[in-house]
Amino acid sequence: MSQKVPFWRAATVSLLLLTVLLMAWEYAVLPVSGGGAEIDPEYAALLGQAAAQGGTTPMPGPSAIWKRLVELMADPFYVRGTNDQGIGVQIAYSLLRVGAGFGLAAIVAIPLGFLIGMSPLLNAALNPFIQVLRPVSPLAWMPLALYSIKDSAISAVFVIFICSIWPMLLNTAFGVASVRKEWLNVARTLEAGTWKTATRVILPAAAPTIVTGMRISIGIAWLVIVAAEMLVGGTGIGYWVWNQWNNLSIADIVIAILMIGLVGLALDRLLGLAANAVAWRE
Amino acid sequence: MKPYVSVEGIARRYGAMTIFEDVWFGIARGEFACLVGHSGCGKTTILNILAGLESPDEGAVIVDGTEISGPSLDRAVIFQGHALMPWMTAAGNVAFALSCRHRSWSRAQCDAAAREALKRVGLSHAADRKPAELSGGMKQRVGIARALALNPKMLLMDEPFSALDALTRGSLQDEVARLVAETQQTAFMITHDVDEAILLADRILLMSNGPGARIAEVVVNTLPKPRTRANLHHMPGYHALRDHVLDFLITRSKDFDAKAPPAGWSARAVPETRPALPLAAD
Numbered sequence: 285m286s287q288k289v290p291f292w293r294a295a296t297v298s299l300l301l302l303t304v305l306l307m308a309w310e311y312a313v314l315p316v317s318g319g320g321a322e323i324d325p326e327y328a329a330l331l332g333q334a335a336a337q338g339g340t341t342p343m344p345g346p347s348a349i350w351k352r353l354v355e356l357m358a359d360p361f362y363v364r365g366t367n368d369q370g371i372g373v374q375i376a377y378s379l380l381r382v383g384a385g386f387g388l389a390a391i392v393a394i395p396l397g398f399l400i401g402m403s404p405l406l407n408a409a410l411n412p413f414i415q416v417l418r419p420v421s422p423l424a425w426m427p428l429a430l431y432s433i434k435d436s437a438i439s440a441v442f443v444i445f446i447c448s449i450w451p452m453l454l455n456t457a458f459g460v461a462s463v464r465k466e467w468l469n470v471a472r473t474l475e476a477g478t479w480k481t482a483t484r485v486i487l488p489a490a491a492p493t494i495v496t497g498m499r500i501s502i503g504i505a506w507l508v509i510v511a512a513e514m515l516v517g518g519t520g521i522g523y524w525v526w527n528q529w530n531n532l533s534i535a536d537i538v539i540a541i542l543m544i545g546l547v548g549l550a551l552d553r554l555l556g557l558a559a560n561a562v563a564w565r566e
Numbered sequence: 567m568k569p570y571v572s573v574e575g576i577a578r579r580y581g582a583m584t585i586f587e588d589v590w591f592g593i594a595r596g597e598f599a600c601l602v603g604h605s606g607c608g609k610t611t612i613l614n615i616l617a618g619l620e621s622p623d624e625g626a627v628i629v630d631g632t633e634i635s636g637p638s639l640d641r642a643v644i645f646q647g648h649a650l651m652p653w654m655t656a657a658g659n660v661a662f663a664l665s666c667r668h669r670s671w672s673r674a675q676c677d678a679a680a681r682e683a684l685k686r687v688g689l690s691h692a693a694d695r696k697p698a699e700l701s702g703g704m705k706q707r708v709g710i711a712r713a714l715a716l717n718p719k720m721l722l723m724d725e726p727f728s729a730l731d732a733l734t735r736g737s738l739q740d741e742v743a744r745l746v747a748e749t750q751q752t753a754f755m756i757t758h759d760v761d762e763a764i765l766l767a768d769r770i771l772l773m774s775n776g777p778g779a780r781i782a783e784v785v786v787n788t789l790p791k792p793r794t795r796a797n798l799h800h801m802p803g804y805h806a807l808r809d810h811v812l813d814f815l816i817t818r819s820k821d822f823d824a825k826a827p828p829a830g831w832s833a834r835a836v837p838e839t840r841p842a843l844p845l846a847a848d
């Protein structure tokens with residue numbers, strides 16, 4: 285079943301699909317009033333081409349979006365006042381927030397996860413808190429954060445912090461707790477001491493599990509940042525999307541979706557590299 | 567005068583269940599002792615107690631005049647499942663042990679000594695490979711090199727060759743016999759293999775079946791040294807010795823009853839037999 289498909293074959297099919305999709309899209313959004321092409325009324329009804337009627341913004345086709353993309357990419361990092369900054373700048377703001385929130389979460393979650401993993405008592409004592417807090421949508425924390433921190437930018441970072449802490453905490457604790465008894469016994473018979481055992485045995489043994497937690501966390505953080513920025517406003521790709529919605533620039537929204545996807549992919553790949561670096565095989 | 571290692575009345579109980587109790591034996595300096603007994607009678611537990619990884623529910627183990635209270639670098643353990651750290655190379659595993667033994671050594675010193683230790687077990691060419699890239703026999707060799715590199719006062723081995731194929735096991739047995747003889751190492755080994763015990767051991771401790779297992783007999787191996795697998799079975803007395811141990815494992819181990827012991831048996835002074843001597847054949 286899981287035979288390896290040659291890269292070029294998969295790539296050809298992907299390209300083909302993309303072409304078909306883009307062509308269908310382009311065709312679907314052709315202006316009806318432009319005369320010429322006669323559209324089956326049933327088909328029009330199916331697509332709900334209300335967009336094609338006067339008064340509302342038409343859905344842009346791939347070619348229009350491409351034109352807009354070239355425009356945006358010509359100078360992605362311009363800053364013309366607080367409300368008019370390039371898409372690159374906006375993404376950079378979002379990345380900064382994610383980096384800060386995720387970094388802080390890692391600083392807290394990995395050592396704490398270590399302690400939880402090493403101490404069954406701490407594990408049992410903290411478990412109820414973790415179990416209750418973990419399923420809470422990070423956005424539910426937003427009002428509380430805004431109220432207590434009184435700064436929207438820091439509140440967004442806090443929301444990222446709170447959403448990325450759980451996978452890292454749980455994975456670290458699990459990874460540390462499931463380090464093989466054999467290796468711990470080796471360390472004990474070598475009188476390695478707590479610090480050496482933690483850094484030379486437990487950490488490398490648990491590293492793949494910890495990095496998996498980090499990978500899940502960064503994915504969630506990148507999902508949440510868009511929503512958080514829509515709420516707090518000011519800067520960031522989430523805010524930018526909302527702003528373009530208010531301006532009814534649909535092409536920009538589509539471009540933003542694409543960018544968010546690509547940046548998310550890049551973040552995941554980055555942690556994928558880290559995972560490869562710490563992986564070990566028995 | 568007390569022997570180098572003196573096991574004094576140790577017991578292991580789980581609730582009302584007694585795995586073994588009233589176990590007494592000694593190991594002289596430079597002596598090779600083998601513990602033979604059926605699965606589940608508590609051999610690994612006894613080895614772990616000698617290693618200091620577990621403590622007995624009763625009794626004590628005195629090594630060199632002091633009661634042991636935990637693991638020590640002076641008692642190196644060769645684990646059944648090699649217990650190498652898969653994220654370190656072969657040399658890295660040995661160097662880690664050396665860095666625990668010699669805290670003041672530099673990284674380069676540890677590495678050089680590790681390579682030297684691997685050379686002694688014929689693994690120079692594989693020093694930079696990870697355990698996953700080594701065969702089972704090579705992994706066990708690294709485990710042996712790691713233990714011997716520590717220059718311990720005593721070597722503890724828990725069925726070190728049981729996971730290996732017959733050929734590899736044979737060559738490793740000869741190798742351990744040579745290395746232990748060269749260094750006059752005091753050794754304690756668990757095995758299921760009667761020939762292995764006869765090849766390596768100066769004294770074979772025979773354990774009765776659990777629950778409530780004891781050391782039922784002590785067999786002194788009077789076959790001359792050096793013994794190799796090639797000459798072992800040609801030695802006069804070998805068959806008598808082998809039959810004696812096998813008979814114990816097949817029948818006497820389960821018939822042994824500490825409440826109605828054979829004449830002359832006492833837990834503190836288990837009688838020694840010398841079945842390989844012609845006199846004992848009566």
Ligand SMILES: Nc1ncnc2c1ncn2[C@@H]1O[C@H](COP(=O)(O)OP(=O)(O)OP(=O)(O)O)[C@@H](O)[C@H]1O
Nearest residue numbers: 580583585603604605606607608609610611612776
């Ligand atoms: N936590 C536990 N609770 C109850 N019994 C236990 C526990 N741990 C070990 N035992 C029992 O203790 C006994 C001794 O175990 P041990 O591993 O020392 O046996 P062994 O002689 O080394 O066996 P083998 O030859 O199979 O390695 C076994 O019968 C096992 O069932």
Ligand SMILES: [Mg+2]
Nearest residue numbers: 609610611724
């Ligand atoms: Mg065992």
